[in-house]
Amino acid sequence: xxxxxxxxxxxxxxxxxxxxxxxxxxxxxxxxxxxxxxxxxxxxxxxxxxxxxxxxxxxxxxxxxxxxxxxxxxxxxxxxxxxxxxxxxxxxxxxxxxxxxxxxxxxxxxxxxxxxxxxxxxxxxxxxxxxxxxxxxxxxxxxxxxxxxxxxxxxxxxxxxxxxxxxxxxxxxxxxxxxxxxxxxxxxxxxxxxxxxxxxxxxxxxxxxxxxxxxxxxxxxxxxxxxxxxxxxxxxxxxxxxxxxxxxxxxxxxxxxxxxxxxxxxxxxxxxxxxxxxxxxxxxxxxxxxxxxxxxxxxxxxxxxxxxxxxxxxxx
Amino acid sequence: xxxxxxxxxxxxxxxxxxxxxxxxxxxxxxxxxxxxxxxxxxxxxxxxxxxxxxxxxxxxxxxxxxxxxxxxxxxxxxxxxxxxxxxxxxxxxxxxxxxxxxxxxxxxxxxxxxxxxxxxxxxxxxxxxxxxxxxxxxxxxxxxxxxxxxxxxxxxxxxxxxxxxxxxxxxxxxxxxxxxxxxxxxxxxxxxxxxxxxxxxxxxxxxxxxxxxxxxxxxxxxxxxxxxxxxxxxxxxxxxxxxxxxxxxxxxxxxxxxxxxxxxxxxxxxxxxxxxxxxxxxxxxxxxxxxxxxxx
Ligand SMILES: Cc1cc2nc3c(=O)[nH]c(=O)nc-3n(C[C@H](O)[C@H](O)[C@H](O)COP(=O)(O)OP(=O)(O)OC[C@H]3O[C@@H](n4cnc5c(N)ncnc54)[C@H](O)[C@@H]3O)c2cc1C
Ligand SMILES: Cc1cc2nc3c(=O)[nH]c(=O)nc-3n(C[C@H](O)[C@H](O)[C@H](O)COP(=O)(O)O)c2cc1C
Ligand code: FES
Numbered sequence: 001x002x003x004x005x006x007x008x009x010x011x012x013x014x015x016x017x018x019x020x021x022x023x024x025x026x027x028x029x030x031x032x033x034x035x036x037x038x039x040x041x042x043x044x045x046x047x048x049x050x051x052x053x054x055x056x057x058x059x060x061x062x063x064x065x066x067x068x069x070x071x072x073x074x075x076x077x078x079x080x081x082x083x084x085x086x087x088x089x090x091x092x093x094x095x096x097x098x099x100x101x102x103x104x105x106x107x108x109x110x111x112x113x114x115x116x117x118x119x120x121x122x123x124x125x126x127x128x129x130x131x132x133x134x135x136x137x138x139x140x141x142x143x144x145x146x147x148x149x150x151x152x153x154x155x156x157x158x159x160x161x162x163x164x165x166x167x168x169x170x171x172x173x174x175x176x177x178x179x180x181x182x183x184x185x186x187x188x189x190x191x192x193x194x195x196x197x198x199x200x201x202x203x204x205x206x207x208x209x210x211x212x213x214x215x216x217x218x219x220x221x222x223x224x225x226x227x228x229x230x231x232x233x234x235x236x237x238x239x240x241x242x243x244x245x246x247x248x249x250x251x252x253x254x255x256x257x258x259x260x261x262x263x264x265x266x267x268x269x270x271x272x273x274x275x276x277x278x279x280x281x282x283x284x285x286x287x288x289x290x291x292x293x294x295x296x297x298x299x300x301x302x303x304x305x306x307x308x309x310x311x312x313x314x315x316x
Numbered sequence: 317x318x319x320x321x322x323x324x325x326x327x328x329x330x331x332x333x334x335x336x337x338x339x340x341x342x343x344x345x346x347x348x349x350x351x352x353x354x355x356x357x358x359x360x361x362x363x364x365x366x367x368x369x370x371x372x373x374x375x376x377x378x379x380x381x382x383x384x385x386x387x388x389x390x391x392x393x394x395x396x397x398x399x400x401x402x403x404x405x406x407x408x409x410x411x412x413x414x415x416x417x418x419x420x421x422x423x424x425x426x427x428x429x430x431x432x433x434x435x436x437x438x439x440x441x442x443x444x445x446x447x448x449x450x451x452x453x454x455x456x457x458x459x460x461x462x463x464x465x466x467x468x469x470x471x472x473x474x475x476x477x478x479x480x481x482x483x484x485x486x487x488x489x490x491x492x493x494x495x496x497x498x499x500x501x502x503x504x505x506x507x508x509x510x511x512x513x514x515x516x517x518x519x520x521x522x523x524x525x526x527x528x529x530x531x532x533x534x535x536x537x538x539x540x541x542x543x544x545x546x547x548x549x550x551x552x553x554x555x556x557x558x559x560x561x562x563x564x565x566x567x568x569x570x571x572x573x574x575x576x577x578x579x580x581x582x583x584x585x586x587x588x589x590x591x592x593x594x595x596x597x598x599x600x601x602x603x604x605x606x607x608x609x610x611x612x
Contacts, residue, residue, distance in 0.1 A: 033325075281374060
């Protein structure tokens with residue numbers, strides 16, 4: 001039997017490296033009908049902001065080859081409702097939770113982190129993922145994740161709000177010239193880990209109506225079609241860690257994982273944990289299926305520990 | 317079925333196609349889907365995966381449940397009526413007997429049934445009539461007088477006229493081109509039927525424009541409209557937030573509600589029809605969390 005456990009920081013040893021991806025699993029109740037969410041290494045919740053948000057108009061999606069485009073606009077209940085209802089529910093079923101937080105200013109991120117910290121269900125939290133792919137109101141809507149200074153400021157402020165044993169993960173966007181520069185800025189500002197990758201910006205035109213198909217015009221591209229981008233991003237950042245350009249911290253890999261083989265690809269590139277996003281829309285029990293398949297593959301390849309497979313493709 | 321699925325009232329099965337036949341412009345499929353049949357109620361839907369495990373077409377396609385037989389010869393069966401309009405639906409109508417399709421269901425909220433035996437009018441546009449026969453049977457079991465209005469662009473796009481005549485107390489057919497029944501829309505004969513039967517509820521399933529006019533007519537004639545909507549869905553199970561539409565809640569406030577879990581059946585007068593425009597739905601300015609001027 002392969003030892004699947006993994007420590008992503010703060011002394012929280014997870015039983016396995018499989019997670020949901022933010023925004024692809026809601027806040028747990030819906031998928032709990034298909035599998036026990038406590039069987040996952042961690043449950044990653046939908047990015048939550050300070051106030052309730054309606055999100056964008058519709059259509060909010062378009063199908064693409066081996067993937068989809070979405071423009072949800074971070075619809076959500078706001079952090080107060082999240083800590084009153086969603087987090088306690090996840091705690092009640094025994095889930096380990098990696099909440100994803102978002103903001104439109106660095107102070108909003110800090111406020112959301114502080115409210116989370118004060119939650120009565122905070123015990124269930126094993127780390128916080130910071131979705132920095134949000135437009136920064138103070139900088140004409142340029143997303144934080146495209147600007148190393150703005151990214152660093154958000155991470156530093158969030159880090160201050162949380163206890164030391166709660167690792168902070170910066171979730172990076174692949175839509176940048178050099179992802180290692182953003183990764184370095186985040187780690188320097190106090191990020192204890194990185195999640196890679198968020199969606200890529202894309203657009204679809206409805207050729208029947210000759211207009212943009214999405215209500216929000218552009219959207220985020222996800223699914224198996226973007227997997228090579230995720231593998232590349234993880235590889236580059238992990239390489240920079242080997243070269244000493246970035247302090248070595250755990251990477252959570254996400255992007256196009258549909259099978260255990262896909263997960264192993266991200267792991268071999270340098271990921272210490274795996275999130276399954278869009279594949280859930282195809283198969284609601286994908287996260288636990290991918291875990292099973294990954295375990296079988298590691299076993300077949302003679303790995304005794306999952307962690308032995310992390311970044312093995314480097315230097316081969 | 318696991319205990320979890322029984323409790324959750326939803327399941328995922330690899331279903332075998334046991335029958336498939338052409339009905340006018342549509343394909344009528346019968347699937348062996350044990351579990352789904354036992355749990356389903358009229359108005360709920362199933363979400364079908366397209367093209368097998370390695371398919372590049374990732375998103376499931378949703379279909380109203382037309383009929384269920386929980387204890388057929390083959391185990392529980394579920395029937396759907398499919399209009400081939402694109403990649404996914406073409407793949408589904410091309411399935412032959414003994415082929416398999418991955419099915420998740422039953423999903424969504426069912427049509428609420430009246431507690432008293434009030435008269436009901438069931439209105440179906442095109443394949444939208446598919447879930448109504450099952451509903452009609454349940455209503456009549458409760459002693460309701462049931463009339464049906466079936467409408468479509470043309471005769472070949474009507475579904476279930478014969479079955480309607482068998483299962484209802486009265487049937488009216490309309491077509492846009494007059495190729496069957498009376499020429500016009502389902503909303504044309506509706507006022508007379510509501511008035512004559514003193515209907516308390518009008519159930520509707522079909523295109524959004526039709527559901528809006530059913531709601532308007534029902535309201536004007538003192539009936540409650542219950543409509544099953546159709547929005548683009550990526551997951552069908554409530555996790556992606558793509559299928560939303562503006563709906564007024566019990567507290568009087570509008571929210572972008574997920575039509576796959578809070579619907580597909582909504583009370584017609586709760587839907588913000590004023591926000592729909594040619595396939596788009598805007599977020600009303602008074603919706604909870606609507607973007608503020610100069611804000612996000
Ligand atoms: C609750 C519900 C019940 C439905 N019941 C039926 C039924 O009984 N019979 C029937 O023939 N059709 C029904 N539909 C519509 C059916 O789901 C779509 O026609 C189908 O998804 C189109 O897929 P496609 O690949 O052929 O088309 P494409 O245009 O290639 O689809 C591209 C994408 O858009 C989505 N999409 C496109 N059109 C629709 C639509 N009208 N509604 C929802 N999603 C859409 C698809 O799911 C897919 O993700 C229902 C839809 C919903 C939401
Ligand atoms: C519908 C949808 C909603 C998403 N919402 C969020 C979100 O709220 N926060 C976030 O950090 N990422 C969000 N993502 C991005 C995913 O978490 C993930 O990074 C991306 O989709 C790539 O992984 P995948 O190919 O496995 O889906 C969303 C993706 C999709 C498809
Ligand atoms: S279709 Fe995904 S939430 Fe409704």
